[in-house]
Amino acid sequence: MSVVEFLKEKERVLREQFKTVDIKGRFDPQLRNLSERFSETLGNTMNNPWVGKINPFFEREPELPRIISPEAQAFYNKWHQHLDEEVYSGCWHTIGQECINQFADVTGDKQWIHTDPERAANESPFGCTIAHGFLTLALIPKLTDSVNLQNNPYPEARMLVNYGLNQVRFPYPVKAGSSVRARTKLINLIPAKRSVDVVNEVSVEINGSSRLACVAETVLRVYF
Structure with missing residues (x-):
């Protein structure tokens, strides 16, 4: 489901609730205002070009044909x-130790886990250099x-x-x-x-x- 479809469905559910629930007194203006704000937000979202890019069914200007050789x-x-x-x-x-050492010399990354086989054998969880x-x-x-x-x-x-x-x-x-x-x-x-x-x-x-x-x-x- 696209973003726009999701928002439309939420608006539909909200409107159905207004039809079936008897709202009295001071709650009427608040809920009416909430519904209006929701509809306004939905309209703004649908007109947002970013939403158009992610919604394949949203109308937008067709792209010009690509000209290639x-x-x-x-x-x-x-x-x-x-x-x-x-x-x-x-x-x-x-990939041998000599190759690893050469790469360490070129890049300057001489961390012991790569270049010190003896220490790596004792301290590394891998039991050797990597x-x-x-x-x-x-x-x-x-x-x-x-x-x-x-x-x-x-x-x-x-x-x-x-x-x-x-x-x-x-x-x-x-x-x-x-x-x-x-x-x-x-x-x-x-x-x-x-x-x-x-x-x-x-x-x-x-x-x-x-x-x-x-x-x-x-x-x-x-x-x-």
Whole structure:
């Protein structure tokens, strides 16, 4: 039920109550005023453009047709048939302590839970060091093979740009020495004049675990 439908139903119930209940004396003006205020609020809400955006049945001006290049349109048509499909499953990649240390040196994040195996063995609840969450995230281009020049999934593109991330979560830590791999599902395509944004859901698995190391919604802008 939309917001507007919900408010309409509340107004209808309120009016039905006025018909069936005998209100006397000083309560009449108060309830009448409440009904009028409710109707006014409902009218203001229905005229609010924000409500129009979330209510698919609310009348609003039609959007102008999007003009895109033939190359972008062809790309969109090609990949649209693969929406909600797994488009890639990668190979296992081991994240060792040396890799973790290198990432710590580059980022300056040298917290002991990542870089001190002896202390982590004694004090960490995981019994060993773990990879930085952002290290796992930074490995996504490698894990998804999107930086392999010999295996370009978008050969028709003029240029590819990492446009960003819609959301990222790290459900479970990656212990040093564990192997991870990525599975990619295409979840959205957003066309523009000379580009298409490819939105993928990337799930990073840990070998031997039912928990995911990372779930990220990535946005790759493909230019033509």
